[in-house]
Every structure is written in C-alpha cells, then in structure tokens.
Amino acid sequence: MNTVIRSQLLRFSVGRGQQFRFSTAAANGNDLVIGTVDETLGIAMLTMNRPPANSLSLEMNEAICTSLKTMESNPKIQSVILSSSNPKIFSAGLDVSELVSPHPDRLPKFWNSLQQLYLDLYGSRLAVVAAIQGHAPAAGCFLAMACDYRIMSSGDIGGEGGGDMKKRFVPTIGLNETQLGIAAPPWMGQLLVRTIGFRQAELALAMGTLFPPDRALSIGLVDAIESEQHGAESTIIEGLSELLPSISKDQASNPLMQKAFKQATTFAKIPPHARVASKLVTRQSHIHDMIATRDEDTAHFCGFVTQEAVQKNLIAYVEAMKSKSKKK
Numbered sequence: 001m002n003t004v005i006r007s008q009l010l011r012f013s014v015g016r017g018q019q020f021r022f023s024t025a026a027a028n029g030n031d032l033v034i035g036t037v038d039e040t041l042g043i044a045m046l047t048m049n050r051p052p053a054n055s056l057s058l059e060m061n062e063a064i065c066t067s068l069k070t071m072e073s074n075p076k077i078q079s080v081i082l083s084s085s086n087p088k089i090f091s092a093g094l095d096v097s098e099l100v101s102p103h104p105d106r107l108p109k110f111w112n113s114l115q116q117l118y119l120d121l122y123g124s125r126l127a128v129v130a131a132i133q134g135h136a137p138a139a140g141c142f143l144a145m146a147c148d149y150r151i152m153s154s155g156d157i158g159g160e161g162g163g164d165m166k167k168r169f170v171p172t173i174g175l176n177e178t179q180l181g182i183a184a185p186p187w188m189g190q191l192l193v194r195t196i197g198f199r200q201a202e203l204a205l206a207m208g209t210l211f212p213p214d215r216a217l218s219i220g221l222v223d224a225i226e227s228e229q230h231g232a233e234s235t236i237i238e239g240l241s242e243l244l245p246s247i248s249k250d251q252a253s254n255p256l257m258q259k260a261f262k263q264a265t266t267f268a269k270i271p272p273h274a275r276v277a278s279k280l281v282t283r284q285s286h287i288h289d290m291i292a293t294r295d296e297d298t299a300h301f302c303g304f305v306t307q308e309a310v311q312k313n314l315i316a317y318v319e320a321m322k323s324k325s326k327k328k
C-alpha cells in the first residue's frame with residue numbers, strides 16, 4: 001500500500017518495498033526537485049526539475065537543500081546522484097530574474113540560500129555524483145564542483161537539423177562570469193582552484209572559459225565523460241530504472257546515467273565513517289573559511305548587484321537572453 005504524507009514543503013510517497021520517493025514543491029505547486037531513495041542499495045537520486053533551465057532561484061536552492069537533508073537523515077543512504085530532468089541543461093546557473101530590480105528583503109535571502117547550498121552540498125556526509133547531461137555555466141558549474149564526482153555527457157546526443165547537416169550538441173561547463181562582466185565570489189572561485197589547480201583556474205577565471213567535455217576532462221573539471229547514445233534494452237542495469245523518477249524513466253539505458261549509478265554504488269560500498277572523515281580532511285577548513293566570511297560576502301553581493309550600472313547591464317543581459325530564445 002502506498003502512503004502519501006503531505007507537508008507544506010515536502011511530499012513523501014512511500015512506495016513498494018524499501019524504496020521511497022519524494023518531491024519538494026514550489027510555491028506554484030510544481031516539483032522543483034524530485035527525490036528517489038533505494039535503501040537496499042544505499043543510493044538516492046535527486047533530479048533537478050525547474051524548467052526551462054534549472055536556474056537557481058531562492059526556492060530552487062532551498063528545495064535542493066531540503067531534499068539533500070532529508071536523504072542525509074536516512075542512515076541507510078550513503079550516496080546520491082544529482083541529475084537534471086532537462087537532457088540539454090544541467091543548470092544554467094543563477095536565475096537572473098532574482099538579480100533584476102531585486103526586493104531588498106529577498107536579495108540577501110537569495111544569496112544566503114546559495115551559500116547554504118554550497119555548505120550543504122560540499123559538506124554533505126553523502127557522496128554526491130553529478131550526472132551532467134547538458135550545459136553547466138557559472139553557478140551550474142559551481143553546483144557540479146560542490147559534488148564528489150562529475151560525469152559529463154560527451155555531447156553526441158541526437159543532434160538538431162537532421163540529415164547530413166546534423167548539428168552536434170556539445171554541452172559546456174565553466175565559471176564564465178567574467179564573460180558576463182562580473183566576478184565569481186571568492187568561495188566559488190576557490191572551489192575551481194581546488195578542483196583544477198591554481199594555474200588552470202587562474203586562466204579559466206580570467207577568460208571566463210566554458211569547456212567542452214573533452215577539455216573539461218583533460219583539466220580535471222570533470223572526472224569522466226560518457227556518451228549518451230542509449231544502449232540496447234539488454235544493457236539496462238538492475239536497480240537504476242527503479243531509482244529514476246517517472247519523468248526520467250527513458251534514461252535507464254543512457255550510458256551516462258548508468259555510469260553515474262555504478263559510481264554511486266561504488267561510493268555506497270566504502271565504509272561510511274572512513275569516507276566521511278577523509279572528505280572532511282580536504283573540505284572542512286574551506287567550509288569554515290566560508291562561514292567566517294558569510295555576512296561580509298552577502299553584503300558585498302547585495303551592494304554590487306544593486307548598483308545602477310550593474311542593474312542596467314543585467315536588464316540588457318536578460319533582454320538579450322529572451323530575444324535569443326524567441327528567435328529559435
């Protein structure tokens with residue numbers, strides 16, 4: 001028998017056997033993230049589901065944190081796959097509409113929710129595997145970097161145009177803020193330094209580079225790349241289909257999702273106390289540094305975004321984004 005427990009933020013649906021599913025609902029009733037949990041395997045899946053681009057709004061940040069915390073509170077769960085319901089966009093970074101003509105009370109709350117997302121994800125006791133099927137610019141890249149392992153699509157998914165003129169889809173990843181005329185906050189920039197090393201990060205930050213999958217792999221921004229050509233049905237691996245939320249069921253034969261599932265399984269088998277302790281060795285001091293400068297960071301962000309010149313640029317940027325999408 002299925003039991004559904006409803007609360008304002010979380011909806012749990014207790015399904016067959018050991019498997020639990022839950023969704024975190026937005027103010028408009030849509031599920032911003034969908035979580036599934038398999039206690040037998042010790043694995044969870046957190047699927048970002050905020051169309052059109054999984055951009056990070058205040059509510060989206062909170063929804064990811066709430067889901068992660070719920071999964072963490074289950075002692076049987078050791079690893080989680082972070083994925084997207086959009087096959088071409090992992091996350092487009094910050095929701096730019098949060099930044100245009102912001103309400104003075106909401107803006108610091110928004111930034112705090114992003115800081116919290118960093119603290120919760122980077123410091124999670126769970127091993128988090130990012131399944132990066134599509135683009136991950138700016139804060140989308142940050143989200144992936146805060147995980148423990150990154151697998152990116154090689155981009156040979158379908159294509160557009162058809163026939164010989166078929167255009168290849170090539171996702172990109174990187175902290176491209178400087179290309180937008182802004183700088184990533186120190187904790188985000190430092191995360192890049194810790195991920196790809198000082199010199200590569202220095203260059204990438206200065207240039208605002210968005211890396212295609214092969215380059216991202218060669219500098220260590222991602223740990224693996226994988227084709228998304230769906231395999232034959234016989235290659236479906238046991239357990240993955242049940243873990244995928246209903247909106248992503250077709251991903252069961254996707255090699256990228258399969259690789260993410262295998263990696264999450266591997267993490268789940270490592271003695272948890274040793275794995276968590278070793279994670280703290282490399283991450284704890286950075287988390288403490290961020291907490292120590294959190295208020296200063298918020299004040300700096302709010303002061304910067306509300307400047308007249310920055311607002312003017314932002315309005316122009318959002319308009320350009322909308323008109324690009326309309327022209328499609």
Ligand SMILES: CCCCCCCCCCC/C=C/C(=O)SCCNC(=O)CCNC(=O)[C@H](O)C(C)(C)COP(=O)(O)OP(=O)(O)OC[C@H]1O[C@@H](n2cnc3c(N)ncnc32)[C@H](O)[C@@H]1OP(=O)(O)O
Nearest residue numbers: 052053055092093094095096135138139180182321322325
């Ligand atoms: C200029 C920012 C100033 C910020 C000042 C604060 C300084 C602090 C710095 C903090 C560090 C982090 C910064 C960020 O993350 S800023 C956001 C950066 N992200 C982007 O600029 C990405 C923009 N989007 C894209 O490049 C493409 O959308 C993408 C490559 C991701 C996908 O391309 P595709 O062609 O597949 O899709 P479309 O471009 O047609 O987009 C589809 C719809 O999604 C909407 N969209 C896209 N990105 C965002 C976003 N970041 N926020 C809100 N909405 C977004 C887009 O408008 C389309 O919507 P419609 O179909 O409804 O028009």
